[in-house]
Amino acid sequence: MSPGNEAILEAQALSKHFGGTAALKEVSFSAAAGEILGLIGPNGAGKTTLLNLLSGVLRPTSGKVLFRGRDLTGLKTHAVARMGIARTLQTPRSFPSMTVLENVAVGALFGHPHGRTDGAIKSLDLVGLGERRASPMSSLNLQERKMVELARALAMEPRVVLIDEAMSGLNPTEIEDSMRLIRRVRSQTGVTIIWVEHVVKAIMEVVERIIVLNFGQVIATGSPAEIARNDAVVEAYLGTKA
């Protein structure tokens, strides 16, 4: 966190056990208002579980989530969303019976604290799908469906967006587009972005700070340059040197 910036979202010693297995062990971090925070780690490191705890989809076994100083632990998912934490899913899930605009309008209508719908078109334009507003969801490709999800999240005018793998399954050109888009979203809305990503190269070029998870624990935190040099991180991804 850069000095002088208040923490908008804070995890305090979050643990999550599924049966006897610990998916997350005492994870603590905080995100500063307006920053883009990357969250990386090998498969099964607990990245999606962490997002599920932050968005209220799962309850932590122990620990707390603080949003602007308020304890969110135990709130229902929709209540967390309405307070200003939006979330996109790894595999985009939309409302298939609705048009693109209707999909986004649901976020504006229910996720916005005052139920405003004028933000829907604005956020569709922001992700570059303004022209497709009347199209049915079935006519969209994977990247476009991911963008609709992001637009729906943004239409809620959240303070924090949790993005779960914006890049997986995309080709290099689409990855470039998405990287530019995430930068544009932050500069135009000032929203805090917590971004889980598998495509490490993409995240390194966009985020200010990275948290690395492995086996449910934070093993490193720092700028992309620091993380690239970190031995523990290299080990987690590639294994120990012989």
Added chain:
Amino acid sequence: MKKYADLVVVAVVLALVPVLAGGSPYYMRLATLALVYMAWTVAFNLIFGHTKQLFLCLGALAGSAAYMTVVFTKQLELSPWITVPIGVATAAGLGALFSYVSVLRGLGIIFLGIVTLAFSLIFHNLVLGLRQFTNGETGLVSRGLGFPLLEQPMSSYYIFLGVLLVALIVYYLLMASRMGMAVRALSDDELTAELSGINVTWYKVLAAAVASAILGLAGSLYAFYNGIVSPSVFSFVSVDIPVLIALLLGGMRTRLGPIIGAAAFAVIEELVRPFGQLNVLVYGVLLIVLFVAFREGLVPMLRKTLKLSLP
């Protein structure tokens, strides 16, 4: 008010039915029963069509309301103006409870179906067991206890038409409100709906409570109209199966589907009457065919084939 043109058409067409019946008590009774089933199907459309909650206890819910109403009227000599609301509240409370428990425990559509089917069995046994109140299999005579207008064929018909229109208006208003968008979203994807800020639990429970209240209102008044309330009147075979057939036949999540479906079912019922006890077999086969091959229903089919903009 162009948005509600179909409601006016339904009201006018149904209001003219007694003229066609030409005062025949037989056809008046059929038409009145059709109205009851239309109201029940409108309710089931809200629960199953819009919020995907498979309630297999429609007869038991309508029956709980009917028995509460008749037993209280008889035993405590209360006015039906008091006992009908008690019946309606009972049904609404039970419906809301099933819905809430199913959301809380994360029961899928199948498990909710099993739980509510079990309630149907419990209800049936309870009615047989509480003989001192319900008079068991024989049933309770409700004639002369309720509203005098429900003793006359013509006035009864218009009372049930009123009940149906109230149910339709409530349904239209709910669907035109935020709830319409919320239930569309949650029937598409519940997690995405929650993440978009929709209180999925609240809307499902609300839909179940409102629909169960409609089931209960039609059930309580039907108990008086019928002159007798017995387990067979509100059994699974007499309520749930016809309503399932009517909804699937007419078209789920449509405004006119429940009306057209229940009307069509009334005709089918007349056609299979000569088969006697075998009618249930016909219904079973019909239900299977509908689920396997005709899940869309008549209204969506007519929209496609005739390019009609039916609501």
